[in-house]
Amino acid sequence: MRSLRPLLAAVLIGLSAVVVVAPPAAAEGVQTIYMNAAGDDTRDGATPGTAVRSLVRVQQLVAAGPLDMDVEVRIHAGTYVAQGIVWQTYRPGHTITFMPDDYEYGEGIGGIAALPVFQNRRASGSGRYITGAWIHACPGNPGQPLAGGGTSGLRFYYLRVEYYASAALSLDGSAGSCGGGYQRSSAPGLPSARGLDGNTVFGMRFTKIGNAYTGGSCDNPDFQRCGYGGIVLTESSDNRIENNHFVDLRNSENSYIHAIYVTHKSSRNRFLNNQVTGVSSEPVKVRDGSNFNSFEQNAFGANGFVRSSPSMVHYREEVNEAAEECSSYHNRFAGNDLGTYLIGSGANLPVWVITPAGATYKGAPVCPALPAGEVRLITANNTY
Template sequence: MRSLRHLFAVMVLGLSTVVVCTSPAAAEDVQASSAQGVQTIYLNAAGDDARDGATPATAVRSLARVQQLVAAGPLDMDVEVRIHAGTYVAQGIVWQTYRPGHTISFMPDDYEYGEGIGGIAARPVFQNRRASGSGRYITGPWFYACPGNPGQPLAEGGTSGLRFYYLQVEYYASSAMSLDGSAGSCGGGYQRSSAPGLPSARGLDGNTVFGMLLTKIGNAYTGGSCDNPDFLRCGYGGIVLTESSDNRIENNHFVDLRNSENSYIHAIYVTHKSSRNRFVGNRVTGVSSEPIKVRDGSNFNTFEQNVFGANGFLRSSPSMVHYREEVNEASDECASYHVRFANNDLGTYLVGSTANLPAWLITPAGATYKGAAVCPALPAGEVRLITANNTY
């Protein structure tokens, strides 16, 4: 019989825990398209980018061409990118094209809203390509979304409405998906868009990742290392959120996300003012650092009803855990608060030990620690982390 751990465990003295019950994670997604009309674009590995993508017979071949068609299409319609089963070998894409008030969905061509994996013939596979000269895998994520170009929709960030269903992504170096709404996004490095501890002034919000298989991410699969400038490849997460809030990440499989350094990479890395995200009903197996990491003013995030397999190589300092929240005071980072880590099925060490992987760690310690001196105090009655009913 499994032992019950961390029952109503909270990093606070003298405060009670409020447990909010939620229903089990959905096996199917029932979010249907909201627009009266939908622009459908067909993608096929045997397609032709000289075509218009409007029918299966005129399917295009690349996401780059899809982005051109979305940019040229009507702003008042949702978009469905219908993707034929097959393997798409390509460098990752930088996505900056949006339809404010509408959604852009990427899905198998035979997927119907509300059905599960059994309803499609096979997952379309997006696989990183190798450089023609060196044969090395290209660096970067598969899908890097950032605000629109100047003068284009969402140039200052906002609700991007990207939705991904039942695709497979593999052999990308830094992440499978990176959603970045920061002021320095689109290749400029992180620059906060508002003062420390305040919500993002930009953001890239309101996205859905459902039923995806993200696998073989990180330099253990792409070569290189996190420190070698001549072959710099480092994995940071299956999904990385940077100033990206109100996202739904549900019913996905994260399998084999590893760096050869046995560090850095996580199933989900929620960083820099990324709040109110839901990471629910996912399966995580074979991640070489903490499966979940939260950082710098990322509040009201929920991690519930996930199943963790064997995760985490042994690392002496800092110790490995399932959930870590970290604050870098030297960078004027602030603590995150009201984060729920609850009702998860926890796993064990992957190698070198028979001990259970500890559930959580927040550094520096302190239930109401605010972060750097410039950070505002946590709101009255708030604590950094609430845990409940996590079991081995």
């Protein structure tokens, strides 16, 4: 145990017709959209018998629906093979939930017949897996809801996501989030002026993410595929990420990819009671003004790191001064089961590192000082 506050203070359903179990009754005031791997995207998705097949069609139906209702996307067990989607459709003040069609709120996995599987598609010509995340959610298009960011209310329950190159789920509220790379929306060290906030990820299984499974490499311009995380948060705050499994997230370079990557002004996120195994870089990485995040009661299994420089750890916070990044502060890494990690010498993996070092280091010269009494990391009760 270490307390560091004193130191730092695959297959489509083989059916000729759509066959479904009886779903829960649709809630009043909710738009329900049904998906089935044997569905038809020319349909309206309003009933199990008119289920649609793709998230592309689901987004069209959400965009066409009433803004004053929650959405439930009820997904029948099966394998949905498709490249990732950019999601830009929201219902301000309401939620959009993706879940198995037999899921009841509050129940565990035992009440679900099988997890629906979302599997990346291969390009028709080369046969290579297509790059990108399963869902890259970013603010709405100009003139559409949440064009300037805000509370997006996306919720994901008990689905399996596999064979995506860059991430399973990317929640990105930055100014350049839907193309053109990261562009911060506010001055260094200040909270995001946009954000894509208030989402829930619960009971999910993310597996075989990264170029070790999709081919390519992070540095090959002719076949560039690079995994960054099971979940990547960029200017995305107040998210609940709980009770998920992160299994086999790897790049062939044994670098970059993490179970959770919290970056660029992503604050007050909760990463709780998750299970992580088979990750080729730090399970948790935090970067650039991402504050008050909590990583607690997680179980980190044997991940098989092989990279020694920089040394692997469970939790890494990093600052790039040249990019005018600022330190993060008041992040808590506590009560985690660290498992047994074998690195070069056979030693356990260290708990944490912050770079550059310094409990109150602020980051680039343009950054504000940390608030009085704050430190970059609080750790307690992590055990091997």
